[in-house]
Every structure is written in C-alpha cells, then in structure tokens.
Amino acid sequence: MKKQLTHLIKFSLIITFVFTFLFTPLHEASAFERVPTAGVAINGEMVDGINPIKLEGEMYLPIIYLSKILSYNDIRFESPTKTYELTDGSTSVRLTMGGSRARRGDDFINIDPPRWIDETGYVTLDAASALFNTYIYFKPENGSIQIEKPASKYEVQSGDTLWRIAQAHHTTVNALKAANDLGSNVIYKGQLLNIPPREETKEIEPIKEKKPVDDRNTAPPGDVRSAIIEEAKKYIGAGYEFGATYAQAPSVFDCSLYIQYVFGKHDIALPRTSREQAGVGEAVDINNLQPGDLLFFTTPSMYSDGRVGHNGIYMGNGDMIHASSSRGVHIAENFMDISYWRDNYLFSKRIID
Template sequence: MKKILRMTIVFMVVFGICITGTISTNAKVESVPNAGVFINGKVVSGITPIIENGVYYLPFIELAKILNYNSIQFEEKTKTYEITDGSTVIRITMGGSRAKKGNEYINIEPPRWINETAYVSLHTSGAIFNSYITFKKENGSIQIQTPATKYIVHTGDTLYNIARIHHISVGELKKANSLASNIIQDGQVLNIPNPDGSKGEMEPVKEREPVKNNSSDSIAQQVKKILDDAKNYIGAKYKYGATLADAPKVFDCSSYTQYVFGNFGIQLPRVSRDQASKGVAVSASNLKAGDLMFFTMNDAYTDGRVAHVGIYMGDGNMIHASTSKGVMITANVLQNPYWSKNYLFSKRVIQ
C-alpha cells in the first residue's frame, strides 16, 4: 500500500510539473505596455503582450480577431481552441507542441494558459496565421506581415514539412533561400516563395467523401432551387469567419455555400477546405450548374490553401460571397484575370 502511495505521489508530482509547464504558473512573466499592431505597415489595433523567460507572447483570441478569424470555439476540458476565417480550421491546444491547420500539422512553441487567458508566441502566431510577426523595439509595436513571405524555423521542423504546409516543393524552398543542404536550425528565418494557383493545395481533388442529401427532388430540381435561392442574397455583406447565425445578411464564402445548399437538403462542412473534400472532381471543361469551384488566394495567403469557394451557375458564371463586394455574380469566371489565376479545381456534390 505504501509503495502504491509513493508511486501515486510521484505520478502526481511529475504530472503536476507537466501541467505547470503547460500553463506556466511558475514561469517568470513580465507585463509589457500595450503595443500597437501594424499589419503591412499600417496600424490597425492595439494588444497587450507578455514576456515569459524572454519570449514575447500575444493573447490568442485578440490576435485571432485582428487577423479576421472571427469564428472561435473553445473546449474547456482540453483547453483547445478551434477557429476559422472561413477558409480553413485551426485547432490549437494549450501546452501542445503541434497545431492542426486543415488536415496538416504545424510544429509550434507550446501556447500558454495564464490567468484564464491563452497566449501564443510570435513564432506560433506566425506559423498558424500564415503571417510573419515580429516585435519592433524602437516603438514597442507588433509588426505583422500578411500574407507571410518569411517563416521562422522551430524545433522539429524539416524542409519537407515547411514545404508541405506551404504547398511548394523542397527544391523551390531551397532555391528561395540559397540552401545547399537540408539542414536548418531553430530560429532560422526562411523566405517563402509564393506558389501560383497550379501549385496550391491540390490534395482535396483526390478526396471523394459523400455528401448527405436529404432531398427527394431530382438533381435538376435541386440545382434550380439552389441557384434561385443563391440569387436572393446578392448584396449580402462579407465577414471572415461568419457563422450561420449571421446569415442571411452576412456571409463568408463557405458559410454562404453551406447555407444555400443546406436550405435544400445538402449538408456541406463549414469551411472551404473541408467542402473541397466532398463529391467528385470535374474538369473545367465539364462544369455543370451547381458544381462547387475552389480557389487559392495568393494575395491573402502564401500557404497555397484552398481559400475560396463559389457555385457554378452555367454559361461560365459563378455566384459567391466575395471579400470585397459580398454576395455577387462573377461573369466568365475562368476568364477573369484574378480568379483564373487562383483557380484550383471543381467538385460535383449534387449527384
């Protein structure tokens, strides 16, 4: 019995040390004056960092909202946040050394849980938000470059993993940084080349997950109802990470498709990357009304992600929730200079 008790105490001590390390209750934490947040050189907000053992940390939720990740869910039991801007889902757990972005994992410095608040280091912030984030001592500001053209290497990273999460090749990454070998070091800053649309996230085109369809209508009837309904919301405003509670006055691209398709029995996932995993791939020359069209957005993200989704209407036109104009119709979408450059693939979910 005494042996069991001793083992239990040892386990509790070790486990307690692990938890303490996770939430940093015993770490030396210094307050930092409120810092201006600059995005691409323009001040947009303010934030209050902390310093733990010489490392700058930012309050996670404040930063997420500044960067337009407005849909935020929290699992109290596991201290896990799930956030999205509508393009991809990010999951991050306090104390965890990896975050999940879409279906990919990223090495990070463990987030801290201090005074019931989540904090992430500058490195972690940049890695999960596809940004390059630094602290400028001259004026005490947080400088954010987005989309990122630089990446800070973290322990556990390899050139392969960094290239994979940015949807570029190792060769392209080595060339952009004049690397003669595959050796990289913690803290090293790498240049990230911007992939063109043809080199964006193409994995979902291979995925063929079925879509729940609760309608008894024929395919033709269902497509007509969806397109007729989609046009009812032309002019609705755009908001990154909009929820279904914001509909039908406010959407992001994927909440719009989820809402419209859901009105007629087709259950799509919440974000564009997950919607891209559904249905079967169709070529641009074989598009039919009701197909979903997927795009990267290289001016917003340099990780090549599936970033945008719209509904093909036929005759070359697409209806979608655009970041600049809200719900609208883009005529001749694959001849449009912007969308044709960022086009990835299309999927058919109404079958």
C-alpha cells in the first residue's frame, strides 16, 4: 500500500509538471525591468536606438527592432507557436520563444531561450550574436549596445561543441583550435573564441546539393534562357533593400528576391533566399556557363562565416545581371575581371535544363 501511494504521488507530480509546462503562458512581465533607451553602434558608428530589458540579471533586446537594425527586414511571425522567421535576403533565421535551438540557414545553433514579454519576443545579447553572425555587447561607459559586424569572435553557448561551432561557421575543428591555441576539444559556456580567418571559412555544402527545380515552363531550354535574360533586363535601375519583401517588387529588390521574381515570371519557382537558391539545380563549372545560370558569392563585409551572401544571373559573354546593395539592378560586364567578384566567387548552379 505504501509503495502504491508513493507511485501515485510521483505520477501526480509528473502530471502537475506537464500541465504547468503546457498551459502556463509565456508572458513574464512581472520578472523584468526596463532599461533606458540604448544607442546602437555598428562597427563603432552610432546607427539607431533600442529599448532593452533586464531579466534574471541578463540584458535582452527586442527581436523585431534588432532584426531591422541588422537589415533582416523580411520578418514573419507564426502566432500559434510564437516563432519568428527573419531574412536579409541571404539567410533565414528561425527561432521559437522558449527554445534553446535555432536555425540559421541550414545550420542549427544553440542559443539562450528567447522570451515572450508584453507580446514581443526578446533575445539575450549572446543569442543575438549567434543568430546574426555578429558580436554584440553592452558598453557601460555610455550605455550603448555595440555590434561588431561581421563577427570576429563567437561566445560559446550552452550545449556547443567545437564540431558544431565549426559547422555553423563553415570551417573545421582544426582551424578553430589553431585560431584559439586550443590543445584539446574542451570548451565552456561563455568562452570567447576567435573565428578563423576568412580564407578558412567557406560555405561549400550547397554545391553538393541537387534539390529539384519547380519548373513548369514547357518551352525549349534555349528559349527559356533567352526569355529569362530579357525579363531580367526589364528591371535595370530598380532599387535595393536588404530583406526586401515581394510587395516592394519590382521597384525594390534584394539579390535573391530579384532572381526569384524574374524566374517566377516564367513559371520557374525558386526559394526566397540566396542560400536556399544555391541548393537547387546542378553545379556547373565557371568555364561552361550558359545564360540563365546562377552565380554565387560570399559577402565578407557582412558575414565572417563564408556563407553564400549574394547571387546573380549569368547573361553570357562574361556578364552578370544582379541586384547589388550599391547600385540596385544593373549589369556587371566581364564580372570575373572585377576583383571583388573574382575574389568572392563561390560556385555556379544550372537550373534551366
């Protein structure tokens, strides 16, 4: 009888815990304090302001405002699961309130669980750093939020391993250990690691991926290629905005929205971001390009993890048409003769075949 009573008590405690976990609201208003508006500086230049909060001794930043400051302007929110999906046109970041794992592109990363407070999502400075490939810290001398972009350092999160960090930054464990003079694979939460130099970080997985293209255009491939190039030229002069939304097209694009829009006009459905677009179709050597092939590049001024950061459409004769942050939609003639594109070129993919 005593043993049955013990089992009954244990069962009751489990039921109480599960019920509490499932039905307790995420709202935590009573636990936080507001912090005076803080200036936000990117690489030492003050660009905006933000309203942090403090919770359990940690400083948190509102996700939506931080995303916009970092040019992740395409923001989507799934209310039933309290999940945000944010994109800057290159990479999508996906995080759920209360979850300790988030997705950045195709990589899963560990973060401090985001909090849902006053109908808004908040993240710690460490979590924000990991999500956006930045290094974010508070500067008490002037009460500002400092953002190093792209990050040269990474703060180890709970659950991290060197292998997982290497995967997320598109490098190797050996390169990480060398950059930090590590004699073993042991790391600890809060430890600051140097990210290996640019030449040792490069995203190469997409070239191996061969996801099918949703192509409903029944015309001969040669005709489709010609039509795509003619379509692309219609938007020369259109403006540029990181994370531009479909509603802004065709007057404003980012690089991947431009490509998605142009191909969509000819019944070829491509994913939204340049990283996702890099995963479709077949790899093609740069010496065998045809008009309509997609070209992929890194963007070292924005990302230190060597990720796909930009893409364009090959036109033929060595030319590329694309939406760039500096000039909007334009043609880069003989793009491989331009040092910036030559130095940051990754690979090309064929999706019209």
